[in-house]
Amino acid sequence: MVDYLVRLKGESVIADLAARLAEGVPFETALETLIGKNMETFQEDWRAFMDDRKLKTIPGLTVLKFRFKNNRSEDEKALAQEAELEEIGSRRAHDLTLLGDILRSRQYIQAAIVEYRKAIEESKTLSPILYNKLASTYLMNKDFVKTEELLMTSLKYYPMFPTTLTTLGEMYYQKKDYAAAEKYFDQAVRINPFNPLVHARLINIYAALGQTKKKEQQGLLYSYIK
Numbered sequence: 162m163v164d165y166l167v168r169l170k171g172e173s174v175i176a177d178l179a180a181r182l183a184e185g186v187p188f189e190t191a192l193e194t195l196i197g198k199n200m201e202t203f204q205e206d207w208r209a210f211m212d213d214r215k216l217k218t219i220p221g222l223t224v225l226k227f228r229f230k231n232n233r234s235e236d237e238k239a240l241a242q243e244a245e246l247e248e249i250g251s252r253r254a255h256d257l258t259l260l261g262d263i264l265r266s267r268q269y270i271q272a273a274i275v276e277y278r279k280a281i282e283e284s285k286t287l288s289p290i291l292y293n294k295l296a297s298t299y300l301m302n303k304d305f306v307k308t309e310e311l312l313m314t315s316l317k318y319y320p321m322f323p324t325t326l327t328t329l330g331e332m333y334y335q336k337k338d339y340a341a342a343e344k345y346f347d348q349a350v351r352i353n354p355f356n357p358l359v360h361a362r363l364i365n366i367y368a369a370l371g372q373t374k375k376k377e378q379q380g381l382l383y384s385y386i387k
Contacts, residue, residue: 163352164321165207170196175354176378179385249291254283258291265298273298289319297328300335308332323353330362339366357387 166174174195181191189200196203249258261276277295284291296311312329319325326349333342343366350359360383367376 163354165210166196167351175351176382176385179354179382183385249280249284249286249288251283251285254280254285254288254291257283258294261294261298265294265301270298270301274302287315287318289315289322289325293322293324293328300328300332303335305332305336321352323349323356326352327356327359330359334362334366339369342366343370354382355386357383360386 163175166178177195178191181194182188186194192203193199198206249255257276257280261273261280264270264276265273274295277291277298280291281288281295292311292315296308296315299308299311309329309332312325312332315322315325316329326345330342330345330349333339333345343363346359346363346366349356350363353359360379363379364376364383367373367379
């Protein structure tokens with residue numbers, strides 16, 4: 162939906178929207194002011210835009226719910242985590258994933274990898290959430306080959322899943338491949354412009370590449386949401 166918004170009003174619309182939200186303007190009011198359409202009309206037009214793209218349904222895949230992760234209460238985070246686990250698939254896959262989460266939080270990285278791999282085998286769907294959990298755990302071990310393999314597989318079927326794009330950006334950032342990192346972070350921020358990590362990474366990348374103007378623009382966006 163963010164991509165469609167940018168197509169309508171250009172790159173600056175994200176910064177303008179973030180600025181209004183930072184001022185406390187309700188989302189629907191800010192959106193209508195910027196694009197001249199109420200939420201209902203905007204959603205209808207967006208659905209028509211998506212229909213024109215003629216996206217295919219692929220067996221074994223599932224529809225994901227989009228969630229912003231910043232500025233949530235502990236109860237909201239717990240509910241979001243529960244909903245996230247439910248999207249993974251079978252009960253056994255759910256339990257194995259939860260075990261992997263616990264092991265990873267306690268820094269038992271190899272054990273977490275084992276449980277996540279079991280969960281993938283048990284899952285009835287190709288879950289980008291689960292693939293990202295395993296990929297990000299491999300990334301903790303600097304296993305860039307396995308990290309990239311998992312993320313690219315997930316990206317093939319879920320090209321608009323922001324966590325995949327963010328984790329790919331982070332992997333290339335750690336490898337100091339700043340051009341590739343910028344590519345994926347830029348895609349991620351178009352989908353979810355409210356992730357502070359992505360803006361912070363882009364600021365560092367533009368500083369490393371000597372792109373002063375882009376660095377200043379990202380700094381402005383970051384100031385609205387951090």
